[in-house]
Amino acid sequence: MVRPDVRYREEQLDFLEAFVDADPKLSPPILFIEGPHGSGKTHTLKKFFACNEEIMNILLPAKDLIYSKSTCQRLATCLRQLLLKQFPSVETTDLDPFEAEDVYLLQKFINKLFIRFNHLVERVNLYVILDGLDDNSQVNLETPTQLMALPGSILPQAMIQLRLIISFSKSSFLSNYSTFKVPTIFFPKYKPLEIEYIVSQTPGFSDDPLLLEKMDEIGCGNTEQFRSEIFEKYIHFLIESLIVYTGYDPTALIDIMRIKWRCFVRSLNQENIKNTVQLYKSNLELFNKPNERLIPQTSRSDQNSLSGTGSVGYSSHSLCFMAKYLLIAAYLASYLNHRYDSKVFSKKSHLRGGRSSYGRRSKPANNPRYLQPSGFSLERMLAIFQSIYPVRVSKELSPDFFQRDVHMKANVEVYENVSELITSQLLTGLNMHKLGYLHERLKFKVNVTWDYILLVAGSVDFDISEYFSDVVE
Amino acid sequence: MELAAFAESQKQSFVFTPKFNRDSIDSYDNGSSPVPFVKLFDGLESDESVLSRWALYNKLHADFHTSVDTILDSIDREVVTNISNTIQSLISNPASEITRNDFKTLILLGSDAETKLEIPADTEDCYNVLVDIEPKDAPNVRLLLKRVIFKMLESMELKLQSDPNSATEEFDEEVMKSLRLYDMIVFQLFQPTYKKKLNLIINLKETETFYMNVLQEFIDLMKATLKIKGIQVCFVLNLTTNVEKFENNLDQSIIRALSYDLKTIDLSSTKGYKYSNLIFQSFLDCVDRKLNLSPKFVKFVLEKMDNNTNQNLQLLLKILDYSLMSYFFNNPYSIFIDVANINFLDEKYLDRLTKCQTFLNFVETMVNSRAPREEIVSLLNNENDTLEQFFVDFLVAENPINDKLHQIVNILENKLNIYDYNLIDLYYHMLNNRLVDYLSKWEACDKFRQEFDFENVQIVFQELFTLDNNNGLLSQGLFPFFRTNLEDNLLNSERILPRSKVIQRMANNDDEIRELDRKLNELIDPIICQVFTLYREARSFINVYDFFVAFKESLPKSEIYDLLKSVLAGDEVKTSVKDKSRKIMEKLDQDEFMDKLALVWFIKGLTECQYVGILKTQRYQTYEIVEKIIWRGI
Incomplete structure (x- = not known):
């Protein structure tokens, strides 16, 4: 056995040499390779098998196989290709690897395939390496188990025997199969x-x-x-x-x-x-700083200075003035308790009598950073919007009669902006698919973080933190 | 006191039915005329002048739109070539030893679902394949990959078919089969099979609405292609909000993979004022020497554009179109835009001329400057056609503002190299004689201070030829209030439903609208309106049974019953349930029958109210009570 030169992985190579062998009698059917990302698992395996070409092997990155059907078919194709290359004399073209649609069919296929090579003098191993099996999110719980049973279900009299090496990064994967008593090689992180x-x-x-x-x-x-x-x-x-x-x-x-x-x-x-x-x-x-962003900081500040001269509303990937206020209103509706709405937003406190007029029922402290947004109905958001939106009545001109009202009523403009927020997923509907937009039970929820809303509120000079207590910056 | 009057005064409640004069609407209905404009001056306007108003409007509208179409075309073309060039530069950028492991990424900011991509043509040694992916294509990573490969192979097939050289080439059956695996192996097989390199451009439409974990897994998966020779993957991300929000959803490793070879294009045609300036300018040129714009109107345009994120140009076009139309629709003087129409000028036109504010101002200055008395009086009374002559004189008077605007723009762009000005804002400041204030933003403008000196002059009778927003028609027409409109229309359904005359005409042509429907319509309003009139008077919680009884009482029961009975007896109506209905009618007496009918209608109306969003049932209680959804002035 030739030993490759892989630095800092000598110990792991020792184990590999011990467990991997061309002779079926000298090697366990399954081998686990465990180690976190970037600990040299794939690299070491590749080097090892490159140096020992006499051991037949197939390395498959499990992540690319996506789901179990394609895994099986891919495995079957690769096996046939490899054997065809090694033993060109044996006729295998009549076997269709695409029949191997699940693990059971794969096992049938492998048996059919291996039986053709019974004329070999010596028993040999064929190694299949499934690299990073737990990276594959689509693989269900049973497929790995079924795959592990594969080497054992090859006919014992076949001259070619299947051996499986599975590498993975999460130790939780190992604990699923701890009762299998599979020899495991651990790759620690590099120093x-x-x-x-x-x-x-x-x-x-x-x-x-x-x-x-x-x-x-x-x-x-x-x-x-x-x-x-x-x-x-x-x-x-x-x-x-x-x-x-x-x-x-x-x-x-x-x-x-x-x-x-x-x-x-x-x-x-x-x-x-x-x-x-x-x-x-x-x-x-x-x-x-790592400073990992899609667009580097420097070019970003250039952009800002360009749009800084114009009005804020004109750059499209930022929101327009009204949309910003709507978003703020949505945020307040999501994070403030509706019971205090009349106290917080109404300007007519003198009209109410009793306790609520002097505010004995004080708000509990709430910090939106640690809370989940709650659903609100659209009309509540629009009411809050109306109370916080500054209608710009120009003094120099006699305002037309629609502007004389200092409150912004929900007109088509407002709705356009709401739909804009919904398409960009800043505002989401709960159960929207089930209920549809017009249903009276439809509730909305804001989908932005506190930091984002601070930015938005800052850009329109709206002090949103005053609506929340207990906000520590 | 008479007895009747006394009885009337002792009543505790009065029923008042507001009279809605259908005839007054019908008087505007000029029946056979193909022109949708109505006769103004209370219907005194002559047919010819209506027609010439209509012709003038159409001409102006057409003029404006030909120039707008060319502008919009040029925008589209510019955007498409821009994207295509950027993709070209991205994919032709050779991968060095360091950049080998990176995707090509193009971020389109402010793009929408309609943004079209054009990819560079195939070259000698590589195919460029565009794959459009929508959020619904990506429920999970397996289907997403499948879809990408399927679309890729499909477009490859098209390419090979259209290319005569390679059409003869037959692929190995085995290979074709592997290609249909829809697995990552397809990418490995690509170059050996098609003998050319592949530039795969994956256009992720509405990228923000993808399931982020699926998208990330997919990008992670595609990392395998980086190691395959002869394949380059270019992601096109269409973002409508901003980049920060998008990247917050991504893993650092994905950001790393995307960010190395990344370009951004800001597609929002609203970025900067370039296109809106072009459109506004073309409008001004179009109406030049004909119409003026009032400051209030320009302010309105400015405000509304400020409140719109993505559809700025469309909004501007809409406002300008609508204002032009409404001007011609309601201003009888608009025919005089064409001086040739001056022969229409007669008594009724002159009468109102004397009430114009600008004219009154003019007379005042005449008085102040001690002009001869006869002159003033003759002008006011139109003796010897002086007023007419005076009006014609001012028709040909020119407003210098547009020429001045051209001058200023010329200075800004050619001498000072300032391009990021907002023409509409500039125009607004010009109208208010505050041009210098606006231009003081740029220091360089100081040099040309005297050139920028501009005094907006008041021309007599100007207000007759001004696009304005003084009656709120634009705000109301373009940005109607949702809730008030809804309520108004439910109350006065006559306003939006076709008038009886029209229905009759339609009934003659169309068998679908039957006599029964028409007659029923005359008897009662649509059911939802009927329910709504009652709803309006109720408290916020309504007992359903009371509601139903009230609804039943409000129906003209005997009339409906008679109508239905007579119709069912005849053979005019042909429905499959006719026999059944007749049986039911025979079995039940009038009260019972009307009860049932009212119940059906009531449930229908209630459900409609619920769907329109003005009523809700209470979730955890029995359905005895419905609650109004009240939006007090929202």
């Missing part, structure tokens, strides 16, 4: 130093054309060694600051590294290129 080494092996950075160009521009020694030095420094900074954020996951780190690389190269200049401290300081923004 920081190990991660630094692994990440630095990523190709393409030190001879990136962008870096080459920049180095020429700066005009200092553009050597291979110097470039890789810069790259190493970059990695070091990144790992120092973000290793905890990524949860010791080298793949995530490599992704982040690629995204930030362009920014980093652009910031290189004569002063900081040789000075490590300067290099770090000039890119503090980069290394301080």
Whole structure:
């Protein structure tokens, strides 16, 4: 058995060598590989089987197989292809792998397939590696169990025997099958130093054309060694600051590294290129925060300054003035208890007599951050909207008679904006599918967070936190 | 005191039935005339002037819309080419060692379901395939993938069919079968099968309404294609709200995968004022030398556009169209926009001219400047046709505001390079003589201060040729109040239902509308209206039985009964249940029958009220009581 060179995974390789063998007598039918994301499971397995080509193997990323039918069919196709390649003389084309629609049919298919090879002199193993089986969200509970029973259900007299290696990242998966007594190899997370080494092996950075160009521009020694030095420094900074954020996951780190690389190269200049401290300081923004957004912060602020000159309502992916107030009204309706509505929103408190007029029934403290939104009927939201919406009556012109009313009544405009909110899912209807839009029982719910509503309220100068007590910023 | 009057005064309650004069509506109904305009001056207007008003309106409307259509076309074309170019630049961007592991992403901000994508044409060595995916295609990741692959293969088939070179090529049966697996293996097989690279452009329509976990799983799944050579995946995300909200729903790993090679296009045609400026300008040019816009009207346009997020251009067009139409509809003087129509000018037109505010102002200045008495009097009394002459003089007078506007825009765009101004706002400030205030936003404008000096002049009789919003017609017509309208229409159903004359005409042509329906309509209003009149008088909780009794009493029972009976006796009505109905009628006496009929109608009306949203039943109690949904002035 040839031993591949996989750093920091020597122990796991020892176990692999012990459990995996071409001879069916020397190997257990199933092998589990457990370890969190980015702990080198797939890499090690691939290397191992690449070095030991005499062991027949199929590696299938389980995530791509999606559901059990396609898993079985894919498995059958791959098995037939592999055997066809290994033993071109044996006729297998009359077997249709697409018949293997579930695990039982797959087992039938495999038996039919393997029986053709009974002329072999020696018994051999065929390894099927299902990589990351628990990443596949569509696989139901029984399929893995059925698959595990597969090696045992191959006819014992067949000269080819099936062996299964299943890798997964969640330990809860293992506990489902703890009674199976399957030998398990555990891959722990890499240590920081190990991660630094692994990440630095990523190709393409030190001879990136962008870096080459920049180095020429700066005009200092553009050597291979110097470039890789810069790259190493970059990695070091990144790992120092973000290793905890990524949860010791080298793949995530490599992704982040690629995204930030362009920014980093652009910031290189004569002063900081040789000075490590300067290099770090000039890119503090980069290394301080992960800052993972779809559109980078810099271009975002450009956009803001552009739209800042016009009125807020004109940029389409932000809401218009009325829609913002509607959203605020929806938020208040969702998070305030309707019993206090008349106290909070009515301006005619003197009309009411008794206790409610002087407010002995005081509000309980509520902080929307920790609450779930509750449903409200549309008319309640519209009433709140009416009470908070500032109708802009222009003084200079004699207002037409519809404007003379200082309250905003719900006209088509308001409804258009409500529907706008619903399509963008800022407002959702409870049971909308069942009831339909016109039903009197239909209730709505706001679908935004406190931070978002603060932004929205801030942009129209509406102090929403005054409606809630106990809000600590 | 007479006895009758005395009895009347002793009554405790009065029944007052407001008289609705159907004839007054019918008098406007000009029957055979194909023109929807009505005669103004209380129907005194001549037929020719109505026709010429109608012709003038149509001409102006057509003029405006030809220019608008070209503008809208150009917007569409610009958007489509813009998207197509961006996709081209995204997919032609070669993947280096570092970028190999990333998707291409295009975010279309402010796009809607109708946004069309055009993809670049296929090249020598790669196919560009567009796949449109809607939220309903994606109930789970398995079906989503299936749908994507299916659509991809479908469009590949189309491509191969239309391409004569490769049509002869036959694929291995085995391979075709594997392709139909709808599995990730399809992507692996693509290049070996079709001998070309693939650029798969997945257009996720209304991206925000997808199930986020399905979308994420799918993107996660598609990561496998990054490692396959010869395949590039480009996601097109259509966002209507903002990016922050969308990315809050995504995992960091997905964001990482999407964000490396990402471009954004802001599609909202409302972004900036470019297109609305173009449309407004074309409107001004169209009505130039004919109509003016009042400041109040422009303010109205501005306000309403401010309150609209996505459909700004459509809204602007709608307001302008509607205002133009309503102007021609209700202003008899509108025919004089064309000076050739001056021969229509007669007594009834002149009579109102003297009441114009601008004319009165003019006379006042004449008085103040001590003009000769005879002149003023002759003008006021139209002696020797002086007033007529005067009116004609001012018809040809020009308002300089549009020319000035052109000048200012020219300075702004060509000399100062300012493009992000709002033309409508600018125009509004011009009308109010506060142009400088508006332009003070840009410092560079100081240089041209004297050029921007503008005084809006009042032309006599201007108000006759002004688009205005002084009677609230626009606010009411374009932005009606939902609830009040609903209630009004339920109360006066005559206003929105076709008039009896029309019904009669329809009845003659159409067998569907039968004599019975027509007669029944004359007897009672639609049932929901009948219920609503009672509903309006009730308290907020209504006992259903009381409600029903009241409803029953409100029906003209004997008339209905007679009508039904006579109709059933004849053979005019042919329904399958006729025999049954006749039997029922025979079995029951009038009271009983009407009770049952009223109950059926009542339940129908009540249910309709419930669906319209003005009534609700109480959830946990028996159905004895229904509750009104009251929206006091909301």
